[in-house]
Amino acid sequence: MTAIGLMGLGVMGANLARNMADHGVRLALYDPAAGVADRLAADLGDKGTACATPAALVAALPAPRTIFLLVPAGAPTDAAIESLRPHLAAGDVVIDGGNAFYRDTARRQARCAEAGVHFLGFGVSGGAEGARHGPAIMAGGDGDALARLAPVFTAIAAKAPDGTPCFARVGNGAAGHFVKTVHNGIEYAHMQLIAEAWHLLRRLLDVPHEEIRDLFARWTRGALSSFLMECAVRALDTLDKDGTPLIEHIVDTAEQKGTGQWTANAALEYGVAAPTLAEAVHARCLSALREMRQTAVASLGSPTMDFSGDRRALIAALERALLSANIAVLAQGFALIRAADAEHGWGVSPATVARIWRGGCIIRSTLLEPIAEAYTATPDIENLLLDRTLWRRVAAGDAEWRQVVVTAVAHGVPVPAFSSALSYVDGLRTGRLWADMIAAQRDIFGQHGFARFDAPGRHHADWAPLDLSSPAAGS
Ligand code: 6PG
Numbered sequence: 001m002t003a004i005g006l007m008g009l010g011v012m013g014a015n016l017a018r019n020m021a022d023h024g025v026r027l028a029l030y031d032p033a034a035g036v037a038d039r040l041a042a043d044l045g046d047k048g049t050a051c052a053t054p055a056a057l058v059a060a061l062p063a064p065r066t067i068f069l070l071v072p073a074g075a076p077t078d079a080a081i082e083s084l085r086p087h088l089a090a091g092d093v094v095i096d097g098g099n100a101f102y103r104d105t106a107r108r109q110a111r112c113a114e115a116g117v118h119f120l121g122f123g124v125s126g127g128a129e130g131a132r133h134g135p136a137i138m139a140g141g142d143g144d145a146l147a148r149l150a151p152v153f154t155a156i157a158a159k160a161p162d163g164t165p166c167f168a169r170v171g172n173g174a175a176g177h178f179v180k181t182v183h184n185g186i187e188y189a190h191m192q193l194i195a196e197a198w199h200l201l202r203r204l205l206d207v208p209h210e211e212i213r214d215l216f217a218r219w220t221r222g223a224l225s226s227f228l229m230e231c232a233v234r235a236l237d238t239l240d241k242d243g244t245p246l247i248e249h250i251v252d253t254a255e256q257k258g259t260g261q262w263t264a265n266a267a268l269e270y271g272v273a274a275p276t277l278a279e280a281v282h283a284r285c286l287s288a289l290r291e292m293r294q295t296a297v298a299s300l301g302s303p304t305m306d307f308s309g310d311r312r313a314l315i316a317a318l319e320r321a322l323l324s325a326n327i328a329v330l331a332q333g334f335a336l337i338r339a340a341d342a343e344h345g346w347g348v349s350p351a352t353v354a355r356i357w358r359g360g361c362i363i364r365s366t367l368l369e370p371i372a373e374a375y376t377a378t379p380d381i382e383n384l385l386l387d388r389t390l391w392r393r394v395a396a397g398d399a400e401w402r403q404v405v406v407t408a409v410a411h412g413v414p415v416p417a418f419s420s421a422l423s424y425v426d427g428l429r430t431g432r433l434w435a436d437m438i439a440a441q442r443d444i445f446g447q448h449g450f451a452r453f454d455a456p457g458r459h460h461a462d463w464a465p466l467d468l469s470s471p472a473a474g475s
Contacts, residue, residue, distance in 0.1 A: 001024055001025070001026050002024070002025050002026065002151075002152050003025070003026040003027070003028065003060075003061050003062055003066075004020060004025055004026075004027055004028070004061075004066045004067070004068055004152065005027070005028040005029075005030065005051075005057045005058065005060065005061050005065060005066065005067035005068065006020075006027055006028070006029050006030070006067075006068050006070065007030045007031070007054070007057060007067060007068070007069050007070070007071065007080055007084070008031060008069055008070040008071035008080065008098075009029060009030075009031035009033075009036050009037060009040055009070075010031075010070065011128045011131075012070050012097075012124070012128060012131045013031070013070035014040055015128055015129075015131035015132035016068070016070065016097070016124075016131045016132075016135075016156070017029065017040060017044065017048065018043075018044070018132055019131060019132055019133065019134070019156045020152065020156055021044045021047035021048065022156075023152065023155040023156050024047075025047070025152055025156075026047055026048075026049075027044060027047055027048050027049070028049050028051050028057050028060035028061055029041055029044075029048055029049065029050050029051060029057075030050075030051045030052075030053070030054060030056070030057040037050035037051060037052075038050045054080075054083040054084050054087065055086075055087045057084075058084060058087035058088060059087070063089060063091065063092070064089075064091035064092050064093065065088070065089075065092045065093070066092070066093045066095065066149060067084060067088075067092070067093070067094050067095070068095045068097055069081070069094065069095065069096045069097060069098065070097050070098060071098060072098065073098045073099050073100045073101065073104075073258075074101075074104070077096060077098060077100060077104070077108070078104075078108070081094065081108060081111070081112070081119075085112075085115065085117075088112075088115060088117050089115075089116070089117075090115065090116025090117065091116060091117075091118075092117050092118070093117070093118045093119075093120060093145045093148075093149065094112060094117060094118070094119050094120070095119075095120045095121075095122050095149075096108070096119070096120070096121050096122065096177075097122045097124045098124075099123075099177075099180065099181075099184070099257070099258075099259055100121060100177045101177070101181075101258075101262060102121070102174035102175075102177040102178040102181060102262075103174065105119070105121035105140070105173075105174040105176075105177045106173055106174040109121075109141065109173060109174070118141060118142045118145035119141065120139060120140065120141035120142065120145060120146060120149075120176070121139075121140045121141060121174050121175075121176040121177040122137055122138065122139050122140070122153075122176050122177075123137070123138035123139075123140075123170075123176045123177055123179055123180020123181075123183065124136075124137055124138075124180070125137075125138070125180065125183055125360065125361035125362055125363075126158060126360045126361055126362065127362065130158065130360050130361070133158075134156065134157055134158030134159065134166070134359070134360050135156075135157060135158060135166075135360050135361070136157065136158055136166040136167075136356050136357060136359060136360035136361035136364070137153055137157050137166065137167040137168075137356070137360075138168070138170045138175075138176045138177075138179045138180050138183070138353070138356065139153065139167065139168065139169045139170060139176045140169070140170055140171055140172065140173060140174055140175035140176025140177060140178070140179070140346070141169075141172065141173065141176065142172075143169065143172075146169045150167070150169075153167045154167050157356075157360060158359040158360025158361075159359055159360075160355065160356075160358035160359040161358060161359065161369075162358075164355060164358075164359075166355075166356040166357070166358065166359040166360040166361070167356065168352045168353075168355070168356045170346075170348050170349070170352060170353055170356075171341065171346030171347045171348040171349075172344075172345070172346045172347055173344060173346055174344070174346075175341070175344070175346035175347075175348050178266075178337070178340055178344075178346070179337060179348065179353055180259075181259050181262045181263050181266065182263055182266075182277075182333045182336055182337050183333075183357065183361060183362070183363055184259035184260055184262075184263065184362075185259070185260055185262075185263025185264065185267075185274070185277040185280075185333060185336070186277065186329055186330060186332075186333040186363050187228070187260075187362045187363050188256075188260040188263075188277065188280035188281060188284070189276045189277050189279070189280040189329040189332075189333075189417055189421075190226070190228050190326060190329060190363060191228055191280070192276075192279070192280040192283050192284075192416070192417040193322055193325050193326060193329070193417045193418065193421075194228060194229065194232050194322070196408075196414075196415045196416075196417055196418055197318050197321075197322055198212065198216075198232065199413065200314075200318065200404070200407075200408060200413060200415070201215070201315065201318070203305060203413070204305050204307050204407075204408070204411055204413050205307055205311050205314060205315065206307075207311070207315070209236065209245050209248075212236060213233065213236040213237060215315065216229060216232050216233045216236060217233050219319055219322070220232075220233055222319075223323055223366070223393075224319065224322055224323055224326070224365075225365060225366045226326075226363070226364065226365030226366070226367070227361075227362060227363070227364045227365065228362065228363065228365075229365075235247055251290065252287060252290070253287045253288050253290050254283075254284040254287045254288070255284070255288070256281065256284050260277070260280060260281040260284070261281050263277050263278075263281075263333075263336070264277055264278035264281045266336060266340060267332075267336050270336065270339040270340055270343060271339070272332075272335050272336045272339045273332070273335070273424060273427070274332040274333070274335065274336050275332070275420040275421070275423065275424050276325070276328065276329050276332055276417050276420045276421040276424060277329070277332055277333060277336070278420075279416040279417055279420040280416075280417055282416065283414075283416050283417065286414075302412070303411060303412020303413070304411070304412070305411055305412070305413065306411075307407075307411060309407065313403070314403065314404070314407060316400070317399075317400035317401075317403045317404050318400075318404055319400075320396065320397030320400040320401065321397055321400050321401040321403075321404040321405075321418060323393065323397055324393070324394045324395075324396075324397035324398070324400075324401045324421075324425075325401065325417065325418055325421040325422070326365070326367060327367060327384070327385075327390055327393060327394050328385070328394065328421040328422075328424055328425050329417075329421060330367060330368075330371060330384060331383055331384040331385050331390075331424075332421075332424065334350050334353075334354075334371070334375075334384055335382075335383055335384075337350060337353065338350060349375070349379065350375040350379070351372050351375035351376045351379060354368050354371040354372035354375055355368075355372045358372070370387075370389055370390055370393075371384060371390065373389070374387035374389065374390055383428065385425065385428060385429075394425065401418070401422055402422065404418055405418050405419045405422055436450075439451070440461075440463075443460055443461060443463070444463045447460055
């Protein structure tokens with residue numbers, strides 16, 4: 001029987017322990033909080049052994065040992081590794097299953113490698129329920145060490161609709177944690193799109209709560225089927241104690257723990273256009289400025305939200321716009337994964353990533369199937385929007401998407417995700433952009449040079465002096 005050590009027995013750790021025990025894994029358990037490991041061990045019966053110290057945890061396992069960490073990212077993860085290190089031997093494996101920053105994972109891999117210990121970074125998605133009944137697991141690190149553990153993690157992972165386990169080695173090094181970070185960036189953007197659709201329906205169109213609930217339920221049964229849409233239906237189905245919809249009592253600020261910001265930072269760092277992934281983070285930041293927004297409303301006033309257009313048409317348009325924008329968001333996320341992979345040489349297969357995102361994880365949706373097919377057919381396709389099947393789906397909602405953005409803008413309703421995703425798509429298929437003017441300005445003030453259509457290499461110009469007194473020659 002496989003034996004694994006689990007360190008960090010919060011909700012995620014404890015649920016993973018139960019999931020593993022259900023699959024016949026024997027667990028050595030450690031948590032720094034008194035009594036936690038004992039209680040879980042008692043729950044797990046002959047599958048669980050409580051250990052009082054990190055040294056005892058290591059000692060309870062047969063060599064080569066496997067220890068799974070589920071501790072908060074950052075300093076607590078470093079502290080956990082350091083508490084184990086003196087007791088580990090060459091060939092042992094330590095897995096970090098937290099939402100770690102991928103560069104920290106690379107650093108920890110190098111540190112553990114000094115002692116011949118394999119450090120693997122697992123992106124685990126699906127929240128507490130997923131941990132208990134089947135998460136999606138994006139594994140990164142040494143192939144041999146991972147191959148040894150694959151049967152256990154394949155068994156505990158979620159299954160995609162076609163029954164395929166949602167566990168895979170997505171690449172070397174820190175690939176697992178990077179892919180999980182981008183997963184969360186996509187999660188932020190998809191959540192933001194649903195929130196914007198809700199906001200337009202509720203506050204611009206004044207659609208009654210029950211109708212929005214039914215609409216979302218219908219969308220969830222159709223092409224927009226996704227776990228996050230299901231969450232939105234549940235959010236609207238939940239009533240407060242007084243019988244009114246709970247959502248009407250929830251303060252309009254969204255918190256964040258940092259993975260969305262890491263995704264946006266990575267997009268900037270690798271020079272990848274991922275505007276909607278970044279906008280979703282900015283949108284949360286804007287939402288958090290609640291007091292300031294109230295002050296601004298009092299002193300600047302709010303845009304009027306008087307809608308006198310065709311409500312039915314806009315509601316129908318929203319459904320199509322949401323599908324198109326969701327695909328554009330996924331295109332941005334996959335472009336970012338490909339760019340980081342090119343830099344680090346992790347060997348990530350986008351088709352594998354899409355396949356394991358079909359089940360268990362927060363961004364699971366029916367869209368991942370055609371994406372997996374697109375990358376299987378053309379593994380090096382530069383952007384998902386170049387896939388004919390996906391593009392047809394985006395293009396089918398083109399007019400409706402514009403209608404949603406135009407209407408929102410005309411009425412002063414902020415739709416940062418819908419509008420940035422549309423600009424992304426439009427920018428991608430504009431042969432000649434505005435950047436000629438940027439290149440000219442850079443050369444004027446900084447002699448940075450520019451490229452010409454008609455001659456290779458870098459060029460500078462002898463720019464005209466400023467003369468505002470007369471019309472330009474020829475005008
Ligand atoms: C998952 C989730 C999980 C967590 C988010 C929330 O895949 O299971 O993404 O990791 O719920 O990190 O992130 P924020 O608190 O930043 O919204």
